[in-house]
Amino acid sequence: VVDGVHYRSDCAARNGKYPLCDELLLPSYSTAKALFAGRVFDHFAKRDPGFPDTAVLKLVPECELPDGRWQGVTLRHLANMSTGLYDSEAFEADEGAQRMVDGFFIPTTNAARIEFACTAYPRMVPPGSVQVYHTSDTWLLGVAMNRYLQTRRGKEADIHRDVLLREIYAPLSLSDATTHSLRSTDDDAQPYAGFGLTFTPDDAARLGLFLADKTPDFEQVPDWPAARGERYRNGVWAVDAAAVVGCPEPVWIPFLSGFGGITIAMLPHGALFYVFGDGNTFRWLRTAAQLHAFQPWCEEPPQ
DSSP, X not given: OBTTBOOOOOOEETTEEOSOGGGOOEEOGGGHIIIIIIHHHHHHHHHOTTGGGOBXXXXXXXXXXXXXXXXTOBHHHHHHTOOSBOSOOSTTTTTTSHHHIIIIISOOSHHHHHHHHHHSSOBOSOTTSOXXXXXXXXXXXXXXXXXHHHHHHOTTOOIIIIIIIIIISGGGOOOGGGGOOOBOSSTTOOBXXXXXXXXXXXXXXXXXXXXXXXXXXXXXXXXXXXXXXXXXXXTEEEEEOHHHHTOSSOOEEEEEEETTTEEEEEOGGGOEEEEEOSSOOOOHHXXXXXXXXXXXXXXXXXX
C-alpha cells in the first residue's frame, strides 16, 4: 500500500493462479500476537494504567508452583515474552522443540495448554531481562485478559467478540472472515489470541495500516526489548533497515511475522508491505526496500 493505493499481485497457488484472489483466505498465524492479543492488551492498558503490571498469578493461579518461578512475572512480561522462564535463549529453540509441539500445540483444551505454559520452563533470569519467544506465553496472556474482562462484565464476556471485534475493529469494514477465531475445544472456548485468525488480502492491508496509525510508540522502537539484533514488543517485531538502504542513521521498520513466511511490515511514509507464503522464507526486507528509491527512508542523505 503506497499513498493509500493497494497494489496486489496475483495469488499464486501450487496449481496456478487462484482465480478469486480478493476472497482468498489467509492464515494469521503469529501476526495475531499483535493483531489480537496485542490490540486487546493495549486497549485494556489505556483504560486501566495498572493493567500491564498485574501479576500473572492474580489471574492465572494455575501458575502458582512450589518453586515460585512465576513470582514477579506480570502481564507486560507475557506480552513482551520476557518472563525469564525458558530452556534456551537460542532463537526459536524453545518454540521449535518437540516438547512444545507435543505439550502445547497438539492438545486442544484450555486446561492442557495452561498446564504446559505454567510448568514447561524453569526460571533462568529475572523477569524483563531476556526475550525468549514462546507462543505459550501469549496463550497465558489471552487467558489472563479473558478472565480480567469477565471479572468486570460477567462470565459470558469474551475478549474476541466483545473487545476485539466490537470495540477495536468495528470501524475498519473488515470481511466476515475476521469474525472467527479458533478456540479451545473444551467448555472454556478460549480464543487463541496468539494465532488462529483468518484474513483476506484487503483485511491484511487494513489491519496493518490501522496498527501503524494506532501505535505511536513505534517511534520508541530503539527502547524496545532486544531480540537477536531486532526488537520485540507486544507481538510486533522491528528491524533496522539502514544497512539495506544505505542510510547513515537507523531506520527501524516495525513488522508482524507469522509461521511459514508471513510478514506485514509498516514502512516509512505510511506505506505498507505484506506477503503471505508457506515456503518458510522471510526475505521481504530487500523487496520492500525498493520503495526507498521513490520515497527515501533516510532522514539524512547517504554519504
